Amino acid sequence: MATKAVFFDLDGTLFTGTRNVAATTRRAIVELHKNKILVGVATGRGPAFVLPLMETLELDFAVTYNGQYIFTPKKVLATRPIDKTTLREVVDYAGKNGRDISLGMADGVHGSSLVKFGETRTAQVIAGILPKKMSGLTKNSFKNVVRKVKPQSKNLSEDIRKPVYQVIMVATSAETAEIMTHFPELEATRSNDYSADLISRGNSKLKGIARLGKEFDFDLSEVMAFGDSDNDLAMLSGVGQGIAMGNATPNVKAVASYITDHNNADGIAKALAHFGLINFKHAASFISKDDQFNKVKEFHRLMDGKTQEMPRVYLPEEASHRAGFKVEEIVEFLFAAANADVAVFDDLTEKLHSAIDTAATKVKSKPVPEGENALTGEVDALLDLLYFTYGSFALMGVDPHEVFNLVHKANLGKIFPDGKPHFDPETHKILKPDNWAKDFAPEDKIETELERQIRVAMSKLGKLDKQKADDF
Structure with missing residues (x-):
């Protein structure tokens, strides 16, 4: 059966050991979307943590807090907070038994600094160097080492007044079963050695994926999911293709339908290629940490049929x-600044000619830096140009991120349904599909986005003025 949606766990799966997303994985997600396959995450992390990642990778949806909070970039689809009575019982139990806990809420995780620290790379190193044979590793060793610098937060009374979707409690695997006998309304799932995630009974990542299936018209049998930890067991065993990472626990590997390579060794891309969902090649194309560059590079790959991989x-x-391309855009910038007044525009272009002459004289008068080659000089000049462009946006008060995305989508809209650009046989200019003006022309969309930014700015200024008036 065809795969309609792919889901990734985060830690140990989508993330490498350095908490980055591998370049091959980023490329794979782009290719999945091109092939009309939906992409999301299913994680024990919360929505506040996932949202920036969703924007960066352009994910379609997210199952967070192990199925307790489900959302898309546009709306929250479903939430299931822990009931207040049970929540108070958990907080009371933690206080009486010296258990560190944190509360997972929509805006982040609140409570124990130990739990927050336990999720960092530093904590993983500490846990890794402590003797493995020590009994009660989490309680007696990790906890005692970190407690010296990360004290337990004592007051959670304010937090439990708001919806809480998950409780993270420091406990070893052996301790978790005994703890859960006190809370029949909850169930525990684990993604690490030092803590358990407590959620409402009957909920899971798999249930969250099924909920999204109803919304986006796919069945669990049409889902491929990737995971590495025991909180992924139900998910991997319940979907059409459950993929265990090479670094997964033995339990996860036992239920998986396929075991791929390590999360640090392109495991995701290799598995997707194995099942024919993407075309994975090892060496070829580099991926930048600058996602906007990657989008432009992809545009040129489609337009030119190849990309440049070696600096030249x-x-x-x-x-x-x-x-010449850049000068044309500068002239359009001046025309816009002249507000279509031809006399003003002519004056501005005359000044531009004068500025070019002045710049040429200035550059020729400069001594050429000893040892500087043409490549270094070109890159330095282009970066200055890019910096000036960002500076212009900063001085305009315009956030260019979404505007860039609109222009990028418009440019990709010039690719015809056969996946190729078409050119005029005489002028060799790129042709636009018949639907381009209606579906992709960016001007109206840019205007709408700028109006949104103005509304947001005015709202902020209004609140600031009110606050100043109240203070006065």
């Missing part, structure tokens, strides 16, 4: 062409 210099004629 622009030859004079090529440099002239690239500069």
Whole structure:
């Protein structure tokens, strides 16, 4: 059966050991979307943690807090907070028994600094170097080491007044079963050695995925899911293809339908390629940490049929062409600044000609830096140009992120349904599909986005003025 949706656990799966997303995984997600496959995460982490990742990777949806909080970039689809009576009992139990806990809420995790610290890379190193044979590792060793610098928060009374979707409690695997006898309304799932995630009984990542299936028209049998920890067991065993990472626990590997490579060794991309969902190649194309660069690079791959993978210099004629493209945009910028007043525009373009002459004289008068090659000079100049562009946006008070995405989508809209660009046989200019103006032209969308930014700015200024008036 065809795969319609792919879900990734985060820690140990989508994330590498350095808490980054591998370049091959980023490329794989782009290719999945091109192949009309939905992509999401299913994690014990909360929505506040996941949201920036969702924006960066352009994910379609997220199952967070192990199924307790489900959302898309546009709306929250379902939530299931822990009932207040049970929540108070857990907090009371933790206080009486010296248990560190944190409360998972919509805006983040609140409570024990020990729990927060336990999720960091530093904590993983500490846990890794402590003797493995020590009984009660989490309670007696990890906890005692960290407690010296991360004291337990004593007051959770304010937090439990708001919806709480998950309780994270420091406890070893052996201790968890005994703890859970006190809370029949909850169940525990684990993704690490030092803590348990407590959620409402009957909920899970798998239930969250099924909920999204109803919304987006896919069945569990049409889902591929990746995981590495015991809180992924139900998910991997309940979907059509459950993929265990090479670094997964033995329990996870036992229920998986396929075991891929390690999360640090392109495991996700290799598995997706194994099942024919993407075309994975090891060496070829580098991925930048700058996602906007990656989008433009992908556009050129589609337009040019290839990309440049080795740094190289622009030859004079090529440099002239690239500069011509930029000058045209600068002239359009001046025309907009002149508000279509031709007389003003002519004056601005005359000044631009003068500025070019002045700049040429200035550059020729400068001594060429000893040892600087053409590649270094070109890159330095282009980066300055990019920096000036961002500076212009900063001085305009405009956030360019979403505007860039709109322009990028418009440019990709020039690709025809056959996946290729089409060019005029005489002028060699790129042609636009018949639906481009209606579906992809960016001007109206940019105007709408700028109006949104203005509304947000005015709202903030209004609140600031009110606060100043109240203070006065």
